[in-house]
Amino acid sequence: MPRAVNFALPFESACSPDRDAARLRNLTWARRLGLVTNAVDEQRYLAWDIADLTARWLPCASGAELDLGIDAIVVGTLIDDQFDGARALSPDQLSECCDMLLDVLRFDERYSPSCVLAAALADVWERQRRGASREWAERAALHWRWFIEAFPKEARWRQGTALLSLDSYLTLRRESGLVSMMVDLIEKANGFETTARARQVPSVQRLLVVAFDIVDTMNDVCSADKELSRGDVHNLVLVLQAEQGLSREAALAEAHDCMRRWCDEYVRIAARLPEDCVQQGLSSEETDAVLRLVRGIEAAIGGHPDWYRSTGRYDTRFPLGEAAYTEDLMRPLARAR
Template identity: 25%
Template sequence: MNQTETAKIVIPRLYCPFPTSVSPYVELVASNTFEFLHKYQLLDSPEEERHFARYKMAWMTCRTMPQAGFELLCCIDNLYSWLFVLDEQLDHVTPSTAYIREENYLQQLIDGFSYVLKHKVSPVDNKFFHALADICVRLDALSRPSWQSQFLISVQATFEAAIWEAKNNKNREKHPTVAQYMHMRLFFSAANIGTDINELATGVWLPMYVLQHPDMVHLTALSRRVVCWANDLFSLRKELEHGDEHNLVMMLKYHHNTTLEEAVLMAASIHDDEIREFVSCRAAFPDFGEELNKRIQIYVDGLETMVAGFFYWSITDTPRYNPY
């Protein structure tokens, strides 16, 4: 679709009742990330530098975890920016770089990333591997060993989901089911990594019997889901202009045989319903005793802050989407 056609798409005002704020460190975090990207030569030209600066990634990080300290904010913004640059390379291929979407090449990348995550050094001379090793060393100093183990699993899941997404993008004639897409979207979007970071952002450690309680698992999944559905709606115009139909709206349109306008409304309804479900689930959360309840409140506040941070960054800070 061209810009004239996508300009006609109307995105409803989505429901987000959670407050938002921005860390006072945001400008310093942005400068730190630019230094990090330059150090590892992840931006190849002045044009790419302007492209990256325009999207204000540091504002996303500093909205999703505004209570965090400067060192952690820099580390996480470096990570998110590293993922962004990598994703941009995979999304915008040319005939000469089409090989990077091939499954064998992606698997080699994943094997290299997995090695870095485990050993904190690059197995070969690769700028993305070196940059990830730098991030991992600093994350280890800011986290518990059990969190590091979970982070490794989450990053592995994200990379494996990226292969699944690449396969589906390549085979345009066969669409995943809505259920398949909604499950995998939480991983290739890296929303699972975002919720993992909540422990570091809030500074709250919860015992495994709380983290694995069905209500906490459900709250965590809902926080991931609403971030993804909002992003699919906000990014719809941009993605359709690039011929990318890997989006909840397009899955609903295809499988429910609706118009694009009807599918947009369906996706918005799913988002808003799941926000309300999050609020209801939180209100009915079981009692774990006074001391644990306080920690749980801070932790779940952090999930709300993450949801609101992505939401308001998308509509307030970055020109990447311009949904309204």
């Protein structure tokens, strides 16, 4: 169902012309790996339209590069739905499930996936690190681990009685939001790598944090109603309401103000990055990669709102107690064959 999405972003929107063909290729892939096995889940899967999200996140990608991006974001999306509050898993149970996925990221050629979702992650991870430097692959693995390990952390917070402060929430959200992995896809899809040294430049570090917060907050604004209906309060809008005693309307307004401030900061940081890179002693190749990443993030953020206007991902019809995705993707792999 179309959504009224109005984000004041200073970045232009574009979309890969390979989107529609890539959508069909992705569905074939998902069926082959046992991720889509019934009509109900296929309808929901198609309604999310992760192909459209990715084609706007990676507007210059096509073919295998776009396919990898879509498949990777699909796996992250399905992990999120498998571990959501509807399944009522305890933090310890979640940790056990997460360990099955974390094993995929061990750089062990002898690894054999134990469940359907681990097999899908393994497929994506092998393609993601193929041809990459060891340094880049280790950072990409770390970003996947951040995302997966955040689920037990969120579950422990939900079980507690203390309110999570805005700063604490943002720190955890930067891990749970998958955006760090999606930023890695910008480099992978466009055929370049930023070095660890470049990532340590303070202004580069801050620019990435600001980008994460912008994208995560867009998501929180669009998903607040759905998450509240499912009993999930891990959302910036709801944190603002609780911490500052705001109405829903005031909390939404503050979230939009946050995004505007972060966008302004992003633009200021990006403008001075060439000089900062020189001052930090980066090579011309390292500086060029940083600037390519900056442009890639701008394109990704610019296209993001268009996906929210059409996706069915944030439909509120599935209340607490009903799984957002019916199939148990943590089932043993042998049962999927």
